[in-house]
Amino acid sequence: MLRLWRASVYSWNGLTFATRSEQAFREELVALALALPLSFVIGTTAIRRVELVAVVVLLIVVELLNTAIEKLANRRSRGHASDHRSGLVRGTRRAHRPAVR
Template sequence: MMRVWRATINTWHGLKFAIRSEQAVREELAALVLAVPAAWLIGATPARRVELVAVVALVIVVELLNTAIEKLADRLTTEHDPQIGRVKDMGSAAVGVALAIAGLLWLFALGERVGLF
């Protein structure tokens, strides 16, 4: 039980740090807050509503991982390193792909709601 408690504390500390240090995390959390009522309006079924909220949460997960990669890379060296630059670019690409997936799902759900599909 102590391990679960420590993991919870570490999670809370990580979220607090990410919220304080990363504008993208703050923006994506705001999107999550907006996604809950929007999913209720747009989602045609309970399962679709959960999917819409979950895909926004997925974007936050990917952003947190990207932030961790960037913070670690910055800690390794302050000098320009092409390999580290490529790693950071891949993390950014992962966020971009997650955002594209989220956007497509939301567009599909909207089309579903208005009767296009």
Template sequence: MRRLYLATINSWNGLVAAARSEAAIREELALLLLSIPLAYFVGVTTARSIELVLVLMLLLAVELLNTAIEKLADRLTLDHDEQIGRVKDMGSAAVGVALLIAGAVWIFAIAERLGIV
């Protein structure tokens, strides 16, 4: 039980540190908070509403991993390194893919609500 408690504290501390240092994390947290009531109106079913929130939580998770990669890479060296640059680009690409997935899920849900699909 203590291990779960400590893991929760570490996770919270990581989220707070990321939110303090990264605008993208703050934006996605705000988007997630806004999505909770909005998903209720957009989702045709309860399951769809939950999916809409979960896909944004997935986006946040990918953004947190990307932030961790960037912070670690910057800790290794601040000099320009081609391989580190590629690693950062890959993390950014992962965020881009997650954004596309989240956007597609929300667009589909809105179309479903409007009776288009």
């Protein structure tokens, strides 16, 4: 039971960190907040509603994985850089972001 509690605390800490430090994550949370009520308007069946919300949740999961990879790569390449905005990987991702969106 203690292991489950610690895992929950670590997950919560990770989500709060992502919310504070990642603009894209905050934007995707807004998209999720909009997708929930819109799924009832747009979705004709329950399955369609779940699919509409699941796409946004999947986007959030991918963003969290991307953030984790960025942090690990920046830590590895810079040797524990304290400023998370100066990372090498982040700059590379930002350069390619217009092609993705």
